[in-house]
Amino acid sequence: MKTEWRLKVTSCDIESISKEANINKTIAKILINREIKDIEEIKKFMNPVLSNMYDPFLMKDMDNGTDIILDAIEEDKKIVIYGDYDADGVTSTAILYKALLKLEANVEYYIPDREAEGYGMCKERIEILKEEGADVILTCDNGISAIEEIKFAKSLGINVVVTDHHELPFIEEKDKRNYIVPEADAIINPKQDECSYPFKLLCGAGIAFKFVQALYIKLGIEEEEAYEFIEFAGIGTICDVVDLIGENRIIAKNSLKMISNTKNIGLNALIQVLGIKDKEIKSYNIGFMIGPCINATGRLDTAALSVELLTCNDSNRAEELANTLYSLNKTRQEMTMKNVEEIIYSIQNSELKNDKVLVVYKEDVHESIAGIVAGKVREKFNVPTIILTKGKEMPKGSGRSIEEYNLFEELMKCKDLIDKFGGHPMAAGLSIQEENIPKLRDRLNKNCPLTDKDIIPKIKIDKRIHLSEVNFEFIREIEELEPFGKGNSTPCFAEKDIKISDIKILGKNQNTFKLTCSVFNSSKIDAICFNRVDEFKEMLKNKYGNSYEKILTNPSDLKLDMIFYPMINEFNGYKREQLRIKDFRLSNN
Template identity: 55%
Template sequence: MREKWVVINKKEEFEKLSKNVKENPLALRILANRGISTVEGAKKFLSPDINNLYDGFLLKDMDKGVDIIREAVINNKKIVIYGDYDCDGVISTVILYKALKKVGANFSYHIPHREEEGYGMHSGRIQKLKDEGYDVILTCDNGISAFEEVKLAKELGMEVVLTDHHDIPLKEVDGEFVSIMPKADAVINPKRNDCTYPFKHLCGAGVALKFSQCLYKKMGIEENEYKELIEYAAISTVCDVVDLLDENRIIVKNGLKMINKTNNKGLIELRNVTGLQDKEVNEYHLGFVIGPCINATGRLETANLSVDLLITEDEKKAKDLAKKLYDLNARRQDLTKESAERIVEKIEKENFHHNKVIVVYDEEIHESIAGIVAGRMKERYNLPCIVLTKGKEMPKGSARSIECYNIFEELSKCKDLMSKFGGHPMAAGLSLLEENIPKLREKLNNICTLTEEDVKPVVKIDLPLPLQYLDEDLIKVIEGLRPFGKGNPSPLFAVKDVEIDKIWLIGKEKNYLKLRCKIPGKNSAIDGLSFDKLEYFKEVYIDKYGEEVFLKACDSNCIRGKIDLIYYPNVNEFNGRRTVQLMIKNLRIS
């Protein structure tokens, strides 16, 4: 399916910023494209000051939750942190661990085993915790859907404080969906309808950070000390793919500075083992290098390994654990590649890609990578995708969606077919009986209102930018807008009719594309790299010029033709030499 290229047009917002903010016009254009149109918004974006973080007590029930933990600390009650096995759950647990340790609490933590307990609170575990003498449960990154489990804990005489960020569950009443929550002693979640917190898009670790901020305040600890926890929250904020705007931007921008100077032995060793020890760590490294290693333990063994790495003070233990995480992630990468290939084969054999919502079941897939595979399928077909595999008691899996399809809302309409589900508009987890899988597929597709236009891939371009304008100063302006991610994607620029005269197939498997692009009006050129467009370029080039011409070009490294490009510029450093280059995101033959 051919992509639709669209230039973002926020002329009014740009003109408003231009009149009132002294900043490079390119930067202001990008800010306007991100929905920032006020002077205050621009200043907050350009100068994400750590002191501008909101007061955690603005969160509904924060005062109640903190008072319960404060009273438990004073009276030496046993507290258990109840976390989750993904990166956000691990980091949230680490933040609360460090906070409770700081205030002198009598506590421990529990992270469910993915296969034995599954996501969220588990009734058997709650009974066991009660038997072990725990008085208070403090959740992080989970709990908002744990109705029966919270009810059991309360019946056993335990106090329950939920800290979570997932969407509030919905219940159909008289044909309308209304929000419902477990009857815990405190439910701290910025997405509560009755919560007036200014920012709704914190991840689980962001909520845990806020809880720590408020706990320190109530316990008389210097408020600035909670800021030491921001480096951990930054990892989750990137890895949980929440909007990198407003408060999240402050957390990540400042957290990255801390990570690059960290004293945490586990983070130091993780940087060493992943080859980042001499590099300036940025959001890419958090999302695609460090985060996946933290995630791999919960996928393939136990997430306790990742928690232990980040709380240990022992250098040798940190080194051993970092190596363990690295090896597990390498194994996870192999499993993902094999599983994705098998799922593509199954989808196309069963013609599921002709549905509006893909629902596919494969018993052989490791349940821990169902979400990654679902994400790959969503990218491949640009359709909402649910990948299910064999669970301990019943099939379970993960859903990943596209921008215009709220997977959480749509699954809510199929609640009767599932034993358990929860998530966000873009991602969800679910469990259901095997006989209900075809019924779920049928119902989701029957109620789906997606049109052909909805599922056509759209590439949003920030502005046309001819190659002759590119230099290191301009790239420095662009880099100043980092961190990039959801809500603040890497700016994309477009240029038409670029003459190419050199081609190289690079990489170990010769599966990457490098093109030399001539700069108009100058006796010079700039190289463009693509890591995923070689096959497409080959197809469209052969379609216009023929296979023989393409093969000769690859043999001689000389090529002719003109292309239109969507790109992101950066600076390549090699052997002490710095050159501007293009990262090619999309292309087509002119």
């Protein structure tokens, strides 16, 4: 699929901003492209220190919620942390559990079973917890939507403190949304209208950290002691794909520093198993290595294994758990790849290939990977994608969207066909009767506002740079903008007419290619691209016909335009500059 390249432009005075903020012009341009233009805002972004975080007591109900927990500790009441099975829920649970243990609380945690209970609180489980002696339930990364469940818990005499970051539930009446909240004893969620907390985008683990911070302040414990939990909060922040700005950037940036030198036994064991011991941990390692291993337990086993790993004090047990997480994630990867390949094949060989909203029902997709599969199919076709599988009671699944299509709002228009759904513009989960699946597919496509132009993939380029600018100092300056993710995307650079002097096809499956690019004065730099060898060969074949294979072995006249990210490649202790190719095309001349 042809990709549209867009160079970002700005009317800001980049030179004056770079001088005033004491940063180079390229960094200034990148920050301006991300709407970070104010000098004080830039300085805080470039120096994300923990002391710049807000007072946790600015959150509505923080004072009341921490009092309930401190009273429970003093009276030896049993506290149960009610968590969630994804990386944010796991790290939230670990933060609260470790902190309360340090405060000598009578505390346990419970993580719901994804398939048997689903997301959030469950009445049957609340009743069991009561029978087991629960006096207080402290939720994390869930609870704001548990209207009936919390009402039930209260009827059993259980005090409930909610810590959550999700959107508030609402009832829509005559085009007006009336927001509702559960009858909990305290609700700590900055998304409440009545909450004056300045930063609204914390994830569940971020709010759990703020809760512990408030507990420590009340007890007169040095606030710095709470900072050990930044390590877990950063994992939750990066993995939950919240905007990496403001407090989220402070948490994530400081977390990466801590994890690179972690003293946590469980994290150390997982880092060892993943083969990244003694390396600087970056957002990529969290988002694509550590996070998926944590998530895999909630998908294929129980996320309680991940909480146990993060709170483990026995190195042998930690090693055993780390290997289990790694193995589960490998299984998850294989399951995902198999289903993605089968679904892409079925779409390409059916009428579905003409749809601008893909709704695919495949009974044997494991419920826990439906969202991952939907994301990968969406990447292939660049259209909103919903993958449904056979649930216990009815088909259920997940959807992933593109920026031009608000999936949540479009599903709202079809709510008469859907039994249950929730989400946001880019992602959603739903349950639906099987007979309504074709109706949903038909209505979403008939009402689809997307144009042919909308579904062309777009890459936004931060700046055009000459390859001679790429050196160790330049790369280190770019890396200071880490961690990258939502709200702070990895910078994209581009250049035209890059002369290629060598091409190598690499990898066990021959799915990676490496180019040697000429700079000037006989200097060269390598550029690497993963999983696009077939596309690269097809491009050459379209240009050179059957002689394209000669170009692969002797690309003397080959020139490419490329979008790339510069990085340092370290191999066998030797470091060199390298370009990670995001997209490529033949040059016009």
